[in-house]
Amino acid sequence: MSQTPLKIFIVDDEAPARNRLRELLGDCGEQVVVSGEAANGWAALEKLAMTPVDVVLLDIRMPQMDGIELAQHLQKLNPPPAFIFTTAYDAYAIRAFELHAVDYLLKPIRLSRLSEALSRVRAAKPVAADVLHELQQEPRRNLSIHERGRIHLIPVEQVLFLRAEAKYITVRTVEREYLLEESLTSLEKEFAAHFVRIHRNCLVAKAAIEGFERVGSYEGEGSGWMVKLAGLPERLAISRRQQHIIRDFG
Amino acid sequence: MNKARSIKQNHPSDALPNFRNLGVTLRMLLLGNALALLAALLQANDGMDVLLRMMQIATMLTPVLLGSLVLLWLTQPVLNKLAYWQGVLAVNAQVALFTLLTCLFAGEFFRPDSAGYFDTVRCVLLSVAMSSLLLMYFRLRARVLSRSLEDARLQVLRARIRPHFLYNTINAVLGIVRAQPKLAETALEDMADLFRMAMSDPQDKAALRQEISICKQYIALEKLRMGERLHVDWQIQEMPEDALIPVLLLQPLLENAVYHGIEPLIEGGTIRVSLKRLGGELQIVVENPVPVADLPRTGNQIALQNIRERLALLFDIEASYQVTHGTDFYRVEITLPYAKEVTR
Numbered sequence: 001m002s003q004t005p006l007k008i009f010i011v012d013d014e015a016p017a018r019n020r021l022r023e024l025l026g027d028c029g030e031q032v033v034v035s036g037e038a039a040n041g042w043a044a045l046e047k048l049a050m051t052p053v054d055v056v057l058l059d060i061r062m063p064q065m066d067g068i069e070l071a072q073h074l075q076k077l078n079p080p081p082a083f084i085f086t087t088a089y090d091a092y093a094i095r096a097f098e099l100h101a102v103d104y105l106l107k108p109i110r111l112s113r114l115s116e117a118l119s120r121v122r123a124a125k126p127v128a129a130d131v132l133h134e135l136q137q138e139p140r141r142n143l144s145i146h147e148r149g150r151i152h153l154i155p156v157e158q159v160l161f162l163r164a165e166a167k168y169i170t171v172r173t174v175e176r177e178y179l180l181e182e183s184l185t186s187l188e189k190e191f192a193a194h195f196v197r198i199h200r201n202c203l204v205a206k207a208a209i210e211g212f213e214r215v216g217s218y219e220g221e222g223s224g225w226m227v228k229l230a231g232l233p234e235r236l237a238i239s240r241r242q243q244h245i246i247r248d249f250g
Numbered sequence: 251m252n253k254a255r256s257i258k259q260n261h262p263s264d265a266l267p268n269f270r271n272l273g274v275t276l277r278m279l280l281l282g283n284a285l286a287l288l289a290a291l292l293q294a295n296d297g298m299d300v301l302l303r304m305m306q307i308a309t310m311l312t313p314v315l316l317g318s319l320v321l322l323w324l325t326q327p328v329l330n331k332l333a334y335w336q337g338v339l340a341v342n343a344q345v346a347l348f349t350l351l352t353c354l355f356a357g358e359f360f361r362p363d364s365a366g367y368f369d370t371v372r373c374v375l376l377s378v379a380m381s382s383l384l385l386m387y388f389r390l391r392a393r394v395l396s397r398s399l400e401d402a403r404l405q406v407l408r409a410r411i412r413p414h415f416l417y418n419t420i421n422a423v424l425g426i427v428r429a430q431p432k433l434a435e436t437a438l439e440d441m442a443d444l445f446r447m448a449m450s451d452p453q454d455k456a457a458l459r460q461e462i463s464i465c466k467q468y469i470a471l472e473k474l475r476m477g478e479r480l481h482v483d484w485q486i487q488e489m490p491e492d493a494l495i496p497v498l499l500l501q502p503l504l505e506n507a508v509y510h511g512i513e514p515l516i517e518g519g520t521i522r523v524s525l526k527r528l529g530g531e532l533q534i535v536v537e538n539p540v541p542v543a544d545l546p547r548t549g550n551q552i553a554l555q556n557i558r559e560r561l562a563l564l565f566d567i568e569a570s571y572q573v574t575h576g577t578d579f580y581r582v583e584i585t586l587p588y589a590k591e592v593t594r
Contacts, residue, residue: 013516014418014475016425023428040516061414063516064541088421089413107421 005030006118007052010037011044011070012059012086017107021057021086024111032118041065042153045073045144049151053081055121057105060087065141068093072132073144076151082121092137100131139190143171145178154178156194160208160229161236162187164201174231196249198227199239205229212238212246264334266341267388269322273566278384282315283308285380314352314377318345338385342378349377395563415505422475437474440467450497455564457591458493458525458532462486465501465523472508479518480508489525492591493532496560502553503536503582511538511580532588537581554582561586 008025012018018037025034035053038044040062048056056074060067071083085104087093097104103117103124142153154171163170168179169187188195188203195203208229215224215235225246226235238245267274290303321344322329329337353370419441427434447464462484473480482504500523507521519539526533554573561569561584569586 014422014425015477016422016475017418018425019429020421020425023425061513063514088417107417108424109421 003031003122005033006054006121007035008032008118009035009044009048009053009056009081010058011039011041011056011062011067012037013039013062014059015039017059017086020109021114024109024114027111028115028118041067041070041073044070045151045153048074048077048081049149052077052079055084055118056081057084057086060085060090060093066138068132068135068137069140069142071127072129072136072140073142073151073153075127075129075132076144076146078149080126082124083127084117084121093135096135100127100134102127102131102135133186133190136190139193143178143180145171145180147178152178156191157205157207159194159205160232161202161204162195163203172232196245198242198245199237202236204236206249208232209249212249264389265392266329266334266337266385267392269319269326269329271566272568274388275319275323276567277388278319279315281384281387282311282380285383286311310352310373313356314345314349314373317352318348318377318381321345321348338382341385342381345377345381346374349374392563395559412505412509414509418475419471426474433474437471440471443467444471444501447498447501454497455494455589456497457491458489458495459491461495461497461500462489462525464498465504468501468504476508476512476518479515480512481518481520483520483522485522485524485526488527490527490532490588490590493527494589494591495532495534495586496564499557499560499584500534500536502557503534506553506582507536507538507580511540514541515539527588528585530588531585534584534586535581537579539578540575540580542578557584 010018010021012021018039022034022037025032035051036047038047041064044056044058056071058067058070062070067085067087071085074081074083083103085093085097085102086107086109087104088107094104094106096102103120105113105117140156142155143159145152145154154173158173160172160174162180162184163172164184167181169182169184171178171180184201184203188197191203194205194207196206196209197203204227208231210228210230213226213228213235215226224240225238225243227238228235269275286307287300287304290300290307293303294300322341325340325344329340332340350370353373419437423434423437423441426437444464444467469480469482504521504523512518512521522535522537524533524535524537558571561571565586569584572583574581574583
């Protein structure tokens with residue numbers, strides 16, 4: 001009982017819902033302390049990067065960045081907090097939570113359920129990344145990159161291309177490059193609406209494609225096609241197998 | 251009264267069509283002429299003959315059909331007060347009488363080569379047969395549409411008690427009950443009103459000001475949760491307060507606007523509601539911003555489909571329904587015939 005109190009952070013876009021959680025956490029006694037709250041994913045990431053907490057209570061349905069996407073970004077914090085999701089109604093998510101034994105609370109939230117979930121937190125293992133990935137119903141809106149203790153969010157629509165290199169993926173925007181630790185195949189699957197594969201190791205943003213160029217003799221492999229992307233001086237090679245995209249986009 | 255209605259739910263009471271509705275009139279004209287064409291096809295010997303016979307039939311049919319329509323238009327208020335079977339008899343009697351008079355006084359003019367009494371009797375019999383067929387058609391149509399209306403009633407109910415709205419609102423009320431008990435009281439009262447309205451018959455109509463007040467209560471509940479993110483611009487200065495509209499026609503549109511338009515926006519936005527009278531019509535416009543990146547969703551189709559069906563049953567072609575999906579806005583525009591509330 002002499003444990004340090006659990007530090008808890010609340011993320012919900014609705015003020016009364018945050019208020020409710022604060023009051024209930026107050027009723028939980030001295031075991032817990034509310035260390036902060038945020039109304040959206042961006043604000044939460046910013047605050048949590050500065051002051052780590054033990055548990056994040058996060059709403060699933062929020063504008064711009066839903067709770068599951070936020071959890072995926074927060075997971076890159078060191079050490080990652082434990083997550084307890086809150087939702088009013090989301091049959092799909094609830095089924096998935098049950099399946100993977102992820103903790104969740106149904107709104108309206110009850111004190112008994114809340115303290116039960118909190119009491120499990122210390123013993124619980126952190127949620128695995130692939131589980132969160134599976135919970136994600138819609139593609140993420142941002143890629144998160146962990147860089148020198150900070151988490152950068154890059155809106156997916158700013159990404160020009162993704163290229164697999166050794167064990168990382170290079171994420172290219174107009175301004176600069178980032179390194180991401182994910183698999184190109186799963187990125188391709190998640191963002192199928194945004195990106196198209198032009199090469200075994202490269203996905204480009206469909207919206208950024210400006211044109212195609214035929215290159216006479218390219219590195220001794222005979223003739224080939226390159227794609228030009230908006231805002232990028234370099235050209236990217238299209239592999240022979242993916243040449244059909246020229247027809248699809250030309 | 252309410253109990254009786256709920257028992258009869260599966261057998262919606264039959265009613266005569268509204269003879270003053272443009273859609274009904276058009277349907278009668280079209281079907282009447284279609285029957286005439288069928289008769290011409292049966293009699294004709296070749297292609298040209300069909301036209302000839304059709305014209306022959308039309309010379310008699312058209313005046314009778316148009317005359318009967320005028321007569322029915324005139325007697326509509328009286329017919330409305332009769333029981334269904336009395337109404338059917340009255341309509342047939344009117345049509346028979348009108349046909350008889352036309353034959354007696356203008357028969358020479360329309361059908362110079364008529365065969366006297368036989369022809370008159372035949373015309374009257376055919377008219378009654380046609381009007382009975384048309385009445386049967388309208389009865390069947392009403393039944394089919396009311397079945398979807400019954401489904402619609404359940405859907406409306408389910409859509410009203412949209413779990414997302416219900417649980418979030420209860421959670422929000424719980425969130426303010428300790429700090430602002432008065433506000434929580436009002437919220438619960440608003441919720442009760444909204445649900446009472448949702449349980450009413452979707453065929454009922456109410457004065458526009460009632461619908462507006464329920465909509466404002468609904469918005470107050472949503473504001474409780476969303477605070478400053480939700481704004482509604484009510485352009486209702488020119489609204490005819492006494493106009494009758496189907497209950498809960500506007501509220502589902504607002505709910506869609508909140509759920510699909512305002513909630514996904516961090517900064518929120520403004521829903522524009524405009525209600526005004528344009529001549530003999532009432533125009534309802536609801537417009538809301540939508541996130542630019544969002545692909546058109548299909549999630550809100552149930553509520554909209556439901557509104558469409560109710561409009562078709564209640565107003566036939568006299569109501570219109572239009573959706574415009576821009577890159578950053580979504581607009582629903584409904585026009586329906588303006589009808590005044592009758593003070594009892």
